[in-house]
Amino acid sequence: MSTKASRTAARLMISPAVILLLGWMIVPLGMTIYFSFLRYNLLQPGNNPFVGWENYYWFFTDPSFSAAMFNTLILVGGVLAITTIGGICFALLLDRPMFGTGIIRIMVIAPFFVMPTVSGLVWKNMFMNPVNGIFAAFANALGFQPIDFFGQIPLASIIFIVSWMWLPFATLILLTALQSLDQEQMEASEMDGASWLNQFWYLILPHMARAITVVILIQTIFLLSIFAEILVTTNGGPGTATTNLTYLIYVSSLLQFDVGLGSAGGVVAIILANIVAIFLMRMIGKNLDA
Amino acid sequence: MARAVSTRTKVTNTAIAGTLGFMMFFPILWILVLSFKTEEDAIRAPLEVLFSSDWSLDSFAAVQARSDYFKHFMNSVIIAGGSTLAGLIIAVPAAWAMAFVPAKRTKDVLMWMLSTKMLPPVGVLIPIYLLFRDTGLLDTRIGLVGVLMMINLPIIIWMLYTYFKEIPGEILEAARMDGASLREEIIYVLTPMAIPGIASTLLLNVILAWNEAFWTLNLTAAKAAPLTAFIASYSSPEGLFYAKLSAASIMAIAPILIMGWFSQKQLVRGLTFGAVK
Incomplete structure (x- = not known):
């Protein structure tokens, strides 16, 4: 049904979006790659000589780089473990018959809509503060020494906060997947005498496998870029205890004004995200019937 | 059963x-x-x-007096609303064309558009920051509208595409058989069917833009700072501030919390790119 004229019109309608996205992708990306090969510091004006792989060398040999890589890995891995396992449990629970489904679901999902700076500061001050926080009040009431969350277990505290924000996302996606489960199959298996564990292992989990993969991949993309929660709670510290890759690049480029080094870090971050993105895009592509 | x-x-x-x-x-x-x-x-x-x-x-009064809550609120409204509207203006024709006049490469174009969303923001922070500095866009609302429009454009196009795809082509043919002109076809047949999808897309993207905290924190200082940055200013406490922080937080998240409750379904569609149904 598409004529030559309509195809030309279609091309015209798509082109603004394509041109903008192409520009958005190529210009900054090209500049980041270009800067990463220059000795370029905003505090040292003058020409910016080409220095080859020097920035990458400094970035990889910087002790804060290995710390940041480690922290990124723990942060992403920790949040993924909590939200995926927690999300499966929450989804299974919320899928069961109960009273007030709507209101309970709303309460579970609400944290996802809280902006990162608010969750960071609220957890830090009202809950995890060793003097006035609610956790400290609990500890005191039970006769324990309150924990100084951001002093003693800073990275775990941030994992906790971020998990609180992303658990609703995982729950919502997994619940959606769970609701398309074939009920007759479940009943049939019940008649055949399958235990709940058998049902979960052989029917529910395989059915959710795809959604679980999607949750993991999409969250990884977002979690690699965690920034605001760290900025408002620990500023990456104490030391580099909570500095992830994103925060390290922010520090070297916008606080230390080392454009070259920051750009080298940026290229590393892009490569990392792309490794995840390849798998995600493959899954999306399979499901797309254009 | x-x-x-x-x-x-x-x-x-x-x-x-x-x-x-x-x-x-x-x-x-x-x-x-x-x-x-x-x-x-x-x-x-x-x-x-x-x-x-x-x-x-x-x-609540103290928060307004301390740091002009209302100004930041308006910045958030303008940045989130403006970037979403600008995105829709560019995305609606594109999604429309891809859904109704699919070509051989439509799928590739769509996938490529999505892939731009996978670019980590920190990877392009420096060029954008320097470009903004040199063009005077740092700490301006228009600059942030542009950046947030670009980062959400792939999601907007994607969501609209999936909604438009659900409009059955037979209806268009029927309208044409009844002698509707292209203009009438768009106004009386397509638009009413497309509005719900456009509204859902708008809702989810306002939420995403409202809560966006990487670019808004890095590209603003005083003038154009939205609520994300406004709240971040409480990270260096002065005296007693729990009640003020709470009041400020409630005022920052309440509008989006209410919108969020209406957009649970769209969230799944918009953020999983159709990979979960």
Whole structure:
């Protein structure tokens, strides 16, 4: 049904979006790659000589780089473990018959809509503060020494906060997947005498496998870029205890004004995200019937 | 088939799920409580806060006086609303064309557009920052509208595409057989069917833009700072500030929380790119 004229019109309608996205992708990306090969510091004006792989060398040999890589890995891995396992449990629970489904679901999902700076500061001050926080009040009431969350277990505290924000996302996606489960199959298996564990292992989990993969991949993309929660709670510290890759690049480029080094870090971050993105895009592509 | 479920099972389920739901929701509930307390009361023990202190509206006024909440609120509205509207203006024709006049490469174009969303923001922070500095766009609302439009454009196009794809082509043919012109076809047939999809897309993207905290924190200082940056200014505390922080937080998240409750379905569609149905 598409004529030559309509195809030309279609091309015209798509082109603004394509041109903008192409520009958005190529210009900054090209500049980041270009800067990463220059000795370029905003505090040292003058020409910016080409220095080859020097920035990458400094970035990889910087002790804060290995710390940041480690922290990124723990942060992403920790949040993924909590939200995926927690999300499966929450989804299974919320899928069961109960009273007030709507209101309970709303309460579970609400944290996802809280902006990162608010969750960071609220957890830090009202809950995890060793003097006035609610956790400290609990500890005191039970006769324990309150924990100084951001002093003693800073990275775990941030994992906790971020998990609180992303658990609703995982729950919502997994619940959606769970609701398309074939009920007759479940009943049939019940008649055949399958235990709940058998049902979960052989029917529910395989059915959710795809959604679980999607949750993991999409969250990884977002979690690699965690920034605001760290900025408002620990500023990456104490030391580099909570500095992830994103925060390290922010520090070297916008606080230390080392454009070259920051750009080298940026290229590393892009490569990392792309490794995840390849798998995600493959899954999306399979499901797309254009 | 609905199976008969005993009331007792339902009550047990409700109790467990309700408790967990309450725990997830508690931090939000707690700052709502604290926002109606005075600073002296807000740092007392939790039970005292609840049962032996007065309620007051002072904190809300104090937040406005301390750092002009309203200005930041307007910045958020303009940045989130503006970037979403600008995105829609560019995305609607593109998604429309891809859904109704699919070509051989439509799928590739769509996938490529999505792939731009996978670019980590920190990878392009420096060029954008320097370009903004050199063009005077740092700390301007128009600059942020542009950046947030670009980062959400792939999601907007994607969502619109999936909604438009659901409009059956036969209806268009029928309208054409009845002698509708292209203009009439668009106004009377397509638009009414497309509006719900466009509205859902708008809703989700306003939420995403409202809560976006990487670019808004890095590209603004005083003038164009939206609520994300406004709240971040409380990370260096001065004196007692729990009640003020609570009031500010409540005012920053309330509008989006309400919108979010209406957009649960769109969230799944918009953020999983159709990979979960």
